[in-house]
Amino acid sequence: MQVNIILSLLAIVSLATLSHGQFFASCPDVKVQKIEPTKFLGTWYQIAKVESFATLPERNGVCSRAVYTVSDEHPGRIALNNSQRITDPVDGKSKFVLGEAYPEDPSEPGKLTVKINTGLFTATAPLWVLSTDYSQYAMVYTCVKYFHLYRFQTPYILSRTPVLDQKVLSEVIRRYEDIGIDKNTFSYMRQKDCKYDV
Numbered sequence: 001m002q003v004n005i006i007l008s009l010l011a012i013v014s015l016a017t018l019s020h021g022q023f024f025a026s027c028p029d030v031k032v033q034k035i036e037p038t039k040f041l042g043t044w045y046q047i048a049k050v051e052s053f054a055t056l057p058e059r060n061g062v063c064s065r066a067v068y069t070v071s072d073e074h075p076g077r078i079a080l081n082n083s084q085r086i087t088d089p090v091d092g093k094s095k096f097v098l099g100e101a102y103p104e105d106p107s108e109p110g111k112l113t114v115k116i117n118t119g120l121f122t123a124t125a126p127l128w129v130l131s132t133d134y135s136q137y138a139m140v141y142t143c144v145k146y147f148h149l150y151r152f153q154t155p156y157i158l159s160r161t162p163v164l165d166q167k168v169l170s171e172v173i174r175r176y177e178d179i180g181i182d183k184n185t186f187s188y189m190r191q192k193d194c195k196y197d198v
C-alpha cells in the first residue's frame, strides 16, 4: 500500500519534470469571451502553444489546424477536425482526430467542453475561448487540475491564416503574459510551405 503511494508520487514527480505542468498551482481565474459560436466556425491555424504532457499526442506535428463546423449528429454542437502532418509539411503523414465541442452552460458559450475520439477512448477537456476577433486571432486555453495537486495548462494561439500578423501576435502574447504565461514557453508551429488536405 505504502509502496503504491510512493510509486504514484514518483510517477507524478516525473510527469512534473517532463512537462510544463506545475505542482500545487491552481488554474488561474481567467476571463472568457462571450463568443458567438457561428462566427467562431471555420478554419483555425495553430500558430503556437505551450507544450505539456497533455499535448504529447500532438508531438512532431507540423501544419496543425482545426476546422470547426456545425455538427450533423448534434445540431447546436460544433464538430471539429484537428489535423496535422507528421514532421514534414508536404510529405508527412496526415493525421486527424474528430470531435465535438459545446458549452456546458449556454450562458457561457466561450467555455467549451471538447470531446475527442482518439480511436481508443473519448478524451474530454475544457477548451475556453479567452478572446477572439473571429477574423484574425483566437486565444484558446485549457487548464485541468488532477487530484487537486497537479496542473496541466495549455494556451494556444490560433489564426485564420497560416501567418498571424506580427502586431496581433505581440498583443496576444502580451495578454497571455497578463495571466501569468511566460512568452518564452511558447513553441511555434511550422505553417510554412504546408500542403493542407482539402
Ligand SMILES: *[C@@H]1O[C@H](CO)[C@@H](O)[C@H](O)[C@H]1NC(C)=O
Residues within 6 Å of the ligand: 081, 082, 083, 094, 096, 098, 196, 197, 198
Ligand atoms: C479531417 O481533415 C483531414 C485533413 O484536412 C482530412 O483529410 C479528412 O478527410 C477530414 N475528415 C473529415 C471527416 O472531415
